[in-house]
Amino acid sequence: MLPGGGRWLDAAEPFRAGRLAVIVGIPTTDDDVIEERIVDQMDGTADTPELQQLYADFAANDLAPLWTQRDDLMPLSPAPKAVPHVWRWKTLYDIAERSGELVPVGRGGERRALGLANPGLPGTAYATPTLWCAIQxxxxxxxxxxxxxxxxxxxxxxxxxGVWTVVNGDPVAMRRGDLLLTPGWNFHGHHNDTDQPMAWIDGLDVPFSHYADVGFFEFGSERVTDEASPDVSRAERLWAHPGLRPLSGLEDQTSSPLSAYRWEHTDRALTEQLRLEDEGYPATVEQGHAAIRYTNPTTGGDVMPTLRCEFHRLRAGAETPARHEVGSSVWQVFEGDGTVVLGGTEHRVGTGDLFAVPSWVPWSLHADSQFDLFRFSDGPIIDRLQFTRTYVPGQRNEDLP
Structure with a gap:
């Protein structure tokens, strides 16, 4: 490792890819200017016919020299190809509604779902390199x-x-503000018990599983196995009792056995955090910013091994400092209006709008009214691999070198 790190120059220059731009000095404030100077990494090796033949042999034998690749493989800090992006709910819903008129749901396509395709990841329907998000x-x-x-x-x-998702034969009502889980390898389908259409967002770890080549798929019943429409699912009857665990379920489970996290509980938890803040207790993550994480009742950890789900509420006028985080996330405004700043660009967002935050892109929020937002991320993967880092300018950042 060179002092201060470095970056490889454009490998398109004829055999000059062995030259390196060395960073002279490390920035300590946002205003520092980084000076670069060019040095010969290959000890001044000349561009000769022999060197040209060496590079030709690399290509002929399916080899790539590290000195032409390091900038992409090991950048000085995360350099995501995904870009910050906002999708408007009204536009999404209108297009989904037209799809409902023209495209049948059933075997073949399986789901009438429209994936959020990040403009920085062309040829995919990925919101970020690890997260899939769609309107169904x-x-x-x-x-x-x-x-x-x-x-x-x-x-x-x-x-x-009005829609019930049926997970392993257990019908689960879907209502506004609810989070419904479908852990991997659970049979699931959906049925609409009303005359009216319904739309929601799906979140999956499809990109991560695709890149890791771990995916399996199996068709199930043409119809859902149980078309009942109970108010409360069997999983909720067993697991949705705060602080209480059935003695029939003492073994920890990788994913949460609780199929539905109801809005009334989320809303109450956020409301009480802000009330406690008013009473002088340290209940919020920041002034005017209440937040909860949905958890697995058998472990206290994340609801699923690859996906983290949270809900955030900002009082009118509250704002968060800009922060950089390793790992990517997708947010949806549940209610209210405000501003999100992504990589220095300000976006006005309102109910239903979604936005993607790639790894290490700075983001911040400002609430014009009470501002409720759902968030999901690849946090469990990042934490388990010990890649977690957060940087907030002006604050002590323990996990940075």
Missing amino acids: YLGGHETAPEHRHSQNAFRFVVEGE
């Missing part, structure tokens, strides 16, 4: 057939009700 639309009295897959999934409902 189900018309009145329609059924999405059952299937199962290795990928972990959830549903979050920003508006409407």
Whole structure:
């Protein structure tokens, strides 16, 4: 490692890719200017016919010299190809509604889901390199057939009700503000018990599982295995009792056995945090900023091994400092209006709008009204691999070198 780090020059220059731009000095403030100077990494090796032949032999034998690759493989800090991006709920819903009129749901396509395709990841339908997010639309009295897959999934409902997702034969009502889980390799389908269509967002770890080549898929029943429409699922009857664990379920489970996290509980938890703040207790993560993480009742950890789900509420007028975080996330505004600053660009967002935050891109929030936001991320993967880092300018950052 060179003092201060470095970056390789453009390998398109004829055999000059062995030259390195060495960073002279390390920035200590946001205003520091970094000076660069060029040095010969290959000890002044001349561009000769022999060197040209060496590079030709690399290509002929499926080899790539590290000195032409290091900048992409090991940048000085995360350099995501994904870009910060905002999707407008009204536009998404209108297109989903048109899809509902023209594209049937059923075997073949399986789901009428429209993936959020990050402009920085062309040729994919990925919101970030690790996260898939889509709007799914189900018309009145329609059924999405059952299937199962290795990928972990959830549903979050920003508006409407009347659909039941059936997970391993257990019908679970989907209502506004609810988080519904479908852990990997659980059979699941959806049925709409009303005359009205309904749309929600799906979140999955599809990109991560695709890159790791770990995915399996299996078709299930053409219809959901149970078309009942109970108010409370069996999983909730067993697990949705705070601080209480059934003695029949003492073994820890990789994913949460609780299939639904209801809005009334989320709303109450956030409301009480802000009330406690008013009473002088340190209950919020920042002034005017309440937040909760959905957890697995058998472990206290994340709801699924690859996906982290949170909910944030900002009082009107509250704002968060800009922060850089390793790992990517997708947010949806549940209610209210405000501003999100992504990589220095300000975006006005309102109910239903979604935005992607790639790794290490600075983000901050400002609330014009009470500002409620759902967030999911690849946090469990990043934490387990010990890549976690956060940088907030002006604060002590213990995990930075």
